[in-house]
Amino acid sequence: MEKLIAFYNSSIGKKVTMSLTGLFLCTFLVEHLVGNMILFAGREAFDSYSEFMVANPIIRAVEYLLFASLLFHPLVGLLLWINNKRARPQKYDVYMLKENTPLASRITMLTGSLVFLFLVVHLRTFFIPLRFAEVKPSPYGLVVEAFSSAPYCAFYLVALVFLAYHLRHGFQSAFQTLGLRTKSYIGLLDAVAFIFWFIIPLGFAAMPIYFYFFQPATTAAATALGVH
Amino acid sequence: MNVTLKVWRQKSKNEPGRFVSYAVRNVSPDASFLEMLDVLNVELVKKGEEPIAFDHDCREGICGSCGIVIDGRAHGPGRGAATCELRMRSFREGDTIVAEPWRAAPFPVIKDLIVDRTAMDRIMYAGGYVSAKTGGVPDGNAILIPKPVADEAMDAASCIGCGACVAACPNSSAMLFVGAKVSQLALLPQGKVEAKRRVERMVDQMDKEGFGNCSNNYACEAECPKEISVTHIARLNMEFLKTTVA
Structure with a gap:
């Protein structure tokens, strides 16, 4: 235990916490996207999938781990960020970091903060009504309702761009911190990273686009009310 | 070539520093950045001013003594070279070049461009x-x-x-x-x-x-x-x- 505390107190230990929580959140993204794809199969399929997820004790247990990661990842990130600011009290008059680094790596804190804000709204829109409302709404109906609003769709898509930028830096960074980004694996890691920062956000983007453009508003309102 | 050097001047660790601009005239484009500082320092000494303090030793990129942030880049523009290997031809005639010491809490400035x-x-x-x-x-x-x-x-x-x-x-x-x-x-x-x-x-x-x-x-x-x-x-x-x- 003492060894673990000393490890966490070190700079590398905190980075490893960021890495592991980040990678766990990445695995969640895969599950979430695959699950959400059932939306395209229609109302019944999605609602029964949603019911299965809520009733499954393993999923409920993993949910605690998910919320712990959602809490620790930004919290430790913030601690590291404060610490990093302290390491350079006097700023450069001219500092050309942009000549040496990709944009995604320079704005990780910003993209991360915006994704976190998005998650708060996202949980409020879907998770809280589904879990805590007295009369449980239809999950499919909630999605249709949310994505019938143009501002919500735009907000959702912008948040996905920030997520893409966050993962563009974060995914490879997680493996670098774990010491696994060695010369032999850089190519493979970049390929897998592409799936995470490009394909996954693109998959999530398909939903608001589909529901906004291909579901007539009247149908959307009717489905939201649970009218068949 | 002629350039303007905007350089960090700081008398000691405990005194606040500031940027001072100097006109540097007739520097060979083949001179290294450190040699340009030498030329400027000769002028400063002649005028009875304090020369700019900077770290240097081998001047062939193998000792690790020199180090200046030049125009926002550690060791200046270009790759794979220390400040002593940076040539003035990397800049354009009439450029204003900004030279600062390494900035980091564990590297306090001792004097001008020298850090601990x-x-x-x-x-x-x-x-x-x-x-x-x-x-x-x-x-x-x-x-x-x-x-x-x-x-x-x-x-x-x-x-x-x-x-x-x-x-x-x-x-x-x-x-x-x-x-x-x-x-x-x-x-x-x-x-x-x-x-x-x-x-x-x-x-x-x-x-x-x-x-x-x-x-x-x-x-x-x-x-x-x-x-x-x-x-x-x-x-x-x-x-x-x-x-x-x-």
Whole structure:
């Protein structure tokens, strides 16, 4: 235990916490996207999938781990960020970091903060009504309702761009911190990273686009009310 | 060529510094940046002014003494070169060049462009060596080391400890420096004996000195005059993880 505390107190230990929580959140993204794809199969399929997820004790247990990661990842990130600011009290008059680094790596804190804000709204829109409302709404109906609003769709898509930028830096960074980004694996890691920062956000983007453009508003309102 | 130099002037560690602009006339485009400073300093001395203090020694890119942030880049524009190897032809006629010292909490300014880099020495004292008696020069091929491993260790060993990695990093992290030092020894049989103790102590000292945390944006690799790869940082992370897990 003492060894673990000393490890966490070190700079590398905190980075490893960021890495592991980040990678766990990445695995969640895969599950979430695959699950959400059932939306395209229609109302019944999605609602029964949603019911299965809520009733499954393993999923409920993993949910605690998910919320712990959602809490620790930004919290430790913030601690590291404060610490990093302290390491350079006097700023450069001219500092050309942009000549040496990709944009995604320079704005990780910003993209991360915006994704976190998005998650708060996202949980409020879907998770809280589904879990805590007295009369449980239809999950499919909630999605249709949310994505019938143009501002919500735009907000959702912008948040996905920030997520893409966050993962563009974060995914490879997680493996670098774990010491696994060695010369032999850089190519493979970049390929897998592409799936995470490009394909996954693109998959999530398909939903608001589909529901906004291909579901007539009247149908959307009717489905939201649970009218068949 | 003629340029304007906007340079950081600071009398001592405890006094506040400021930028002062100087016109530098008739400098050869083939002069190094340090030689340009020499030319300017001669003028300043002639006028009875205090010359600009800057670190230098070998002036051929192998000692790690010099180091100035020039136009926002550690060791100036270009890659794989120390400040002493930077030629004035890298700039244009009439340019205003901004020269600042390394900026990092563990590197306090001593005077003008000179910073105190003993924090890096203290990291080395903590474990950047082999204390085991390695005996005399071994017979050829007595200790077999695969060529790629020897090359990798040699690449890490090319670190001259100039501190450009810290200066370039947005977090003032010293991970590339420590990574190179840990890596060069961890790769070789002579260094493996103390690998665990070494990485623990060096990382501990690095944290105590107040360097920032690596955020893997690899500005260090881009500015390193010896172009040391960030894969050495990955190895440092792995070595450190092994001490906790194993």
